[in-house]
Amino acid sequence: MPETTPKGLTRLAFGGDYNPEQWPETVWQEDVRLMREAGVTMVSVGIFSWALLEPSPGAYDFGWLDRLLDLLHDDHGIRADLGTPTVAPPAWFYRAHPEALPVTADGTRYEFGSRGAICHSNADYRAAAANITTRLATRYADHPALALWHVHNEYGVPVSACYCDSCAAHFRRWLTDTYGTVDALNEAWGTAFWGQRYADFDQINPPRLTPTVGNPGQALDYKRFADATLRENFVAERDILHRLAPGIPVTTNFMTALSQCDSVDYWAWGREVDLVTNDHYLITDGRRTHVNLAMAADLTRSVAGGAPWLLLEHSTSGVNWQPHNPAKAPGQMARNSLAHVARGSEGAMFFQWRQSRRGAEKFHSSMLPHGGTDTRVWREVVELGSAVDSLRTIRGTRTRADVAVLWDWQSWWAQNLQWRPSEDHDPRERADAFYEALYDRHLTVDFAHPEADLSAYPLVVVPALYLMTEAAGNNLKEYVDNGGTLVVSYFSGIVDEHDAVHDGPYPGALRDVLGLTVEEFSPLLKDDRVRITGPDGSELTGEVWSEFVVPRGAETLWTYADGLTAGHPAVTRHRLGEGSAWYVSTRLTAQGLDAVLGLAADDARIAPCTDLPRDVEVVCRTGESGTFLFAVNHTALDTKVPLDAHGTELLTGERAAGHVSVPAGTVRVVRLDG
16 A cells, blocks of 8 residues: 655644745755744645756756755755646647647637646647656655655646547547447437437537537536546556655645635545645635635545545735735734644645745745745744644544535536526535534534445535435435434435436435425525524525425425415425434525524534634544644634643643633644543
8 A cells, every 4th residue: 555644754744835946056055944943844846847857858957856855855854745747848848739738618729828738638748747757756766855746736727628629539538438338428418408419429529619508418527527537647647656656655736625626526536646635725705714724624634534634735824816815814824724733634834935036926925935034924934833843743643523514526517507597506605604504513524425424423414415316315315214314405416417307306316315395496586585484483584595395204394484485394304214304495594504503413412512602613633642632713812612631732831621721813732631
């Protein structure tokens, strides 16, 4: 089995992307001296260096990289996460192979001058990528600085799919392997509609620009094909590295919870990397950014199968690619970093070490800012390096979760195709809303694939899974039969894996477990609301969506009080076997969602947490080295977090008994006795 932890790294990873090629070598000595001052243990190098390593076809210059790796290791003991630079082929490559530039669905070919402009079906690109990867692996397999291989960079960003003729031919081969016969494809895609039937695979092209909406089955399969093509290229490089540099784990940096990066099925990718790593950046959209951070960390840990993972990129302060890029408040960098560690990361890495003076990201914050060492950011970096070092005993421990949320990128691909009942329904918004409601109940979340084993969780939540296989529906029914509590949001279980509506009434794959049918969807007009009332006089508010729900064994808990669906059930519960399944047929506001989840949590026998303030999160990591309680205070007030046992606070060295004091905006980590 390949190694799953960076070779030779005995502490948590702390450092960032290091791009020394942007600076004269006279600066390198200062860089590594300051890295040691900051407590850096590992840096990522070479990710965008193809043009320097192979300045012309077949001519190589590894001297600068030799000197850099020697400098990092020999004098300073810093490990290297060494990149294969295949995200940015050189200008000479595109001059020789212009067809390797990707083509959009409307036929526009991109130009060289950015990053990630790659047709991943192009044979010349694949050959060149394999060659530079082979050269790197042959030269550095035994270098003592090498801890981790970093293949490519953020697959799927900014280009996830190409629509050129090479991709068309590759797509046809993929379809042949997937379906076997064109008749099977016609059945899956429903090509009888609008006369789209194919007589041969050679008649099929990518879903390029059409006069109106194209075939949704074709569009969904092209997303699968594009994702599989990216993964083919990763696996090709990974296998070269495994063969030539055994014992060095291989990764590529994910972007699991970034809504703009929905083109990659990370459940599949998580099975291919030796170590799951992730990049996370705060999105300035008016919401509580620390909730999305927690969500990203929980999702990344789940993609890793619960095993430790690594935060490979985040920012010390502001970024530069959003409409507004505010700086982080004093203390926020450390709080963000340690919140990732609480949820399973084996360290905290940044983009980047030294802030660039030129190029597209010169205003992106870094560990060493333009202002140098006499800056708040630098002082906080040094403090954080010391804090991370004090947590080295948590290595290898795992984060404990309370509940599961079902998550499926392929369902989102299908949901986000054109011509759905309401463009105001956003499945990602529902996932965020349900996660935030669970976060505010101080519950730690695992994410799970719809067909995964759910037996360990007393409560499973399905925020919005439009696409659900029959196997997934049976999985949820078995879960509830065996005593689980299930909460399902509207417009879930509607279609199968080919975007075909399940036979019979809605909600298809979920009819039996929910004990109801839906006669018709009734999406609301923009800004419309519906009142929902309970038998005890309680009142909730719905927006965006309503349905004509007919109970088939489920009991009605709240009823629509107005609108077209007045008198029909809005929220139901179905007792099935040893468990119960709840259904929410509208988009509840935060208050209503909390009320429903509170009752479902009671069903699941999850005790309410009443002794923690809002925005104070408590997460536990456990393993052979002990149990570690992380208390993260995102508020402006000091607080006390109760403890079930005595312990030692690792960041201050103080003993804690009965509670741990957590000052405003800080983190405390208690290693519990015993």
